[in-house]
Amino acid sequence: MGKTYLHLDRPNALRAFAAVDARLHRDSHLIVGGGAAMSLAYGHPLSTEDVDAFTARGGLSMADLDREARVVAKDLGLPPDWLNSHFVTFTHVLPADYGTRLKEVFAGAHLTVSALGAEDLLIMKCFSGRDKDRGHARRLLGLGVDTALVSGHFDRLIEKRVPGAERAADWFDDLRDEVGV
Numbered sequence: 001m002g003k004t005y006l007h008l009d010r011p012n013a014l015r016a017f018a019a020v021d022a023r024l025h026r027d028s029h030l031i032v033g034g035g036a037a038m039s040l041a042y043g044h045p046l047s048t049e050d051v052d053a054f055t056a057r058g059g060l061s062m063a064d065l066d067r068e069a070r071v072v073a074k075d076l077g078l079p080p081d082w083l084n085s086h087f088v089t090f091t092h093v094l095p096a097d098y099g100t101r102l103k104e105v106f107a108g109a110h111l112t113v114s115a116l117g118a119e120d121l122l123i124m125k126c127f128s129g130r131d132k133d134r135g136h137a138r139r140l141l142g143l144g145v146d147t148a149l150v151s152g153h154f155d156r157l158i159e160k161r162v163p164g165a166e167r168a169a170d171w172f173d174d175l176r177d178e179v180g181v
Contacts, residue, residue: 005079007047010039014106016051016082019072020065021108028059030113031102033087033124038136040105041115042143049079052087053113056099062088093127093162094120095153118145123153126168126175134175141179 006012013036034052038044055062062085069083094116101117116124122140125133141147150172157165 005049005082006077007049008036008039008051008078008082009047012047012076012078013040013051016069016072016076016078017106017111017113018108019076020068020083021106021111023068023071024060024108024110026060027110028065028112029056030054030065030111031056031116032105032113033091033116033121034084035136037105037115037121038139040113041103042118042121042139044136044139050082050084052084054085054088054091056114090124090127093123093157093165093168095123095149118143119149119153122150122172123168126150126154126172127164129167129171137175138179141175141181147176147181 008016030053032040032051032053035044035046035048036051036053039046039048053062055065066083066085070080072078073080073082098117098120101120102114103117104112104114106113115121118140122137122145125137125140151169154165154169154172158169
């Protein structure tokens with residue numbers, strides 16, 4: 001039987017960020033997406049096993065933060081890979097101006113954590129196209145996201161022939177029909 005780890009709901013995620021912050025001696029900025037962003041920035045009541053994250057330019061590298069996060073994992077009883085750096089491989093679909101919509105969710109002495117803006121998070125949810133993301137996507141639509149921004153971004157990605165863009169745009173259109181937006 002495997003070890004049972006603490007789940008990352010809002011309080012546990014903030015506790016983990018504070019513990020990482022306490023270990024840092026240089027500034028760093030993490031950008032989070034996925035379920036952690038839904039919980040931390042948009043009040044979606046859920047817990048997750050990991051925090052999808054990547055670093056903004058100019059701070060510590062993800063490898064440096066991951067090293068500290070693994071120590072924190074042991075201290076807090078979190079999964080060793082609770083800070084999911086593989087998320088960065090999916091960020092190529094984000095609009096170039098996503099940084100203007102970031103929502104700060106934690107600010108420590110050295111670590112700042114921001115969640116993707118609702119539109120950008122919705123774009124990523126559409127690209128994943130998973131049934132389990134439908135509730136998150138509905139909630140984001142309910143927040144009054146700029147659907148023209150999302151739709152226009154999909155159009156540009158389709159024009160550029162980005163793999164998966166047509167499927168993501170169709171998923172978004174189906175979702176909008178479902179919700180009546």
